[in-house]
Amino acid sequence: MQPSVYPKPEPQWEPYRAGTKRTYRMMGLFENRGDVEYISLIPPQMVTVLDEYDSWLKISTYRGPKWINLDFAPPTEHLTATLQQHGNRISVLYINLDTGFTFTYNPYRTHFSASVGKIYSALYIYTLAERGYITLDRVHTFNEASHREGTGRIQHMDFGTQFTTAQLLGYSMRYSDNVAYSMTAARYNHPDFTFHDFVEEIGANPDKINSLTSKNINLADAAIWMNAVHDFLEDDGEFSEIFRNNLIATLSFIGSNNYDVASKYGWAGYAFHDAAIIYAPSPYILVILSDLGWEEEPSVSFGHFARIGRMFEEFNDRYFR
Numbered sequence: 001m002q003p004s005v006y007p008k009p010e011p012q013w014e015p016y017r018a019g020t021k022r023t024y025r026m027m028g029l030f031e032n033r034g035d036v037e038y039i040s041l042i043p044p045q046m047v048t049v050l051d052e053y054d055s056w057l058k059i060s061t062y063r064g065p066k067w068i069n070l071d072f073a074p075p076t077e078h079l080t081a082t083l084q085q086h087g088n089r090i091s092v093l094y095i096n097l098d099t100g101f102t103f104t105y106n107p108y109r110t111h112f113s114a115s116v117g118k119i120y121s122a123l124y125i126y127t128l129a130e131r132g133y134i135t136l137d138r139v140h141t142f143n144e145a146s147h148r149e150g151t152g153r154i155q156h157m158d159f160g161t162q163f164t165t166a167q168l169l170g171y172s173m174r175y176s177d178n179v180a181y182s183m184t185a186a187r188y189n190h191p192d193f194t195f196h197d198f199v200e201e202i203g204a205n206p207d208k209i210n211s212l213t214s215k216n217i218n219l220a221d222a223a224i225w226m227n228a229v230h231d232f233l234e235d236d237g238e239f240s241e242i243f244r245n246n247l248i249a250t251l252s253f254i255g256s257n258n259y260d261v262a263s264k265y266g267w268a269g270y271a272f273h274d275a276a277i278i279y280a281p282s283p284y285i286l287v288i289l290s291d292l293g294w295e296e297e298p299s300v301s302f303g304h305f306a307r308i309g310r311m312f313e314e315f316n317d318r319y320f321r
Contacts, residue, residue, distance in 0.1 A: 021057065022046050025099060025282070026074070026319040030067040033058070042068070044321065074319040076103050082311060086290070086304070093219040093287040094312050096320045097230060097277075104219050111289040113217040114266030115151065115176045116273045121185040122169055122246075123229055124198050126239045129165075130232075133190045136166035136239070140183050151267075152177030166242070173246035173264065202228040222275055222287040230277055230285065233262065252276055253302060254286055254309035269293055272301050278313065282320035286312050 023045060028038030033056045042061075047068070051058035055070040083092055083105045091106040128134045140146075142154055142161045149155065152175050154163075163171070163180070171180035189195050199206040204224045233244045247262035253274040255261060263276035272293035276286050288308060292301040 019049055020046055021049055023068070023070075025321065027068045028072045029061065029063075030069065033067045035067070038072075039066075073101065074315070076315075079103060079311065079315065080105060083308070086292070089292060090288065090290040091219050092289075092308065093222050093226075093285065094315075095223065095227070095285040096282060096316060097284055098282045098320060101320070102223070107219040109289075110216050110218045111273065111291070112268065112271045113215055114268040114271040114273060115181075116217060116222075116264055116266035116275050116289075117215065118172050118176065118181050118266075119225065119229060119247075119264040119275065121181065121188070121195075122173055122243065123225070123232060124195055125165070125169060125184055125188050126232065126243050127198060128188065128190055128193065130237045130239055131193070133193055134165070134188065136164060136169070138165045139163070140165065140168060140187070142179065142183070146179055146183050148178035148182050150178040151175065152179055152181075154179035169243075170246050173243075174249045176250070176265065217273075217289065219287065219289070222289070223285075226275055226277065226285045226287060229262075230283075233277070247277075253305040254278070254288065255306055256309065256313060258313070267293055272305075274305060278316070280313065280316055280321075282316060284312070284316050284320070 023042075025044055027042050029040045029042050030038050033053060047057070048060040049057050050060055050065055057068050057070065058065055059068055083090060088106060088109060091109050091111065092104065093107070094103040095101070125134070129136050139162050142157060142163070143159050147155060152171065154161070154171060154177055163183075165184060168180040168184050171177035172184060196206045202224055204221065233240050244262055247264060248260050250263060251265060252261045252263040253265050253272070254263060254276045256278055258280070260279040261276050262279070263274055266273040270291040270293040272291070273289045274287070278284055278286060286309065288305055290301075290304075292304055
């Protein structure tokens with residue numbers, strides 16, 4: 001399965017002085033221009049350019065003149081081979097945020113979104129607050145009508161307990177709290193900037209994702225939403241850091257021992273997902289959608305996600321840094 005590319009900024013190749021360029025990621029080194037098989041890999045560095053043809057550069061190396069391709073696509077066969085062990089039960093999206101390089105596996109399957117969908121409403125509500133349509137200090141009261149079973153902490157609290165919108169968003173992201181999600185999603189669809197308007201603005205299909213409680217997702221949806229989340233977090237607005245901290249504080253099925261992970265998981269029945277931004281030196285998005293929720297026991301599914309997470313972390317660290 002070949003990687004595909006969603007629209008993102010092209011990588012920049014910085015001219016340093018006449019005859020030189022700096023590369024910013026691991027590149028394949030080729031004997032001849034137009035070769036498919038590279039002879040070795042070279043890390044990011046300043047290169048001396050001897051000749052140039054479209055995206056191909058002939059450079060000076062200790063092996064003599066060789067070629068690199070600025071459109072070099074890292075090999076992904078091992079990623080596909082590993083994911084094929086799960087067949088149609090899993091869909092995976094990887095986007096390197098510096099270059100836009102994108103890999104997808106099983107991209108056309110639609111999955112029940114479970115709690116991953118909570119990031120839809122959070123992003124919308126934070127955007128409303130950022131643009132001045134609402135304030136996050138509005139007070140909400142937990143009562144019998146707003147009680148929900150499932151994940152979260154508020155359901156175990158006393159009726160009459162009060163929360164601000166900011167606190168509810170924190171509970172919704174950090175603890176995947178169903179009560180907090182219900183109390184916010186049910187109360188915000190601003191007439192001057194509706195959720196339909198917001199979905200259309202970020203480039204998603206408003207006829208497909210037209211509700212704050214949308215129940216389905218595929219990788220095309222995930223790419224749009226996670227890029228929009230990343231853009232919001234990087235804008236350094238009033239609520240960017242709060243949103244980022246809430247996402248970093250939650251449980252991540254993907255995880256990382258080396259980098260911060262801002263994510264939103266989803267788990268309901270067979271649905272077992274994670275949508276994450278991993279803050280590696282070259283940050284990337286990794287989304288895993290699956291129906292592995294009740295495979296043998298939960299620890300097995302956690303193990304699958306951890307292994308896939310490590311595989312993509314190693315891939316990203318090797319080719320993008």
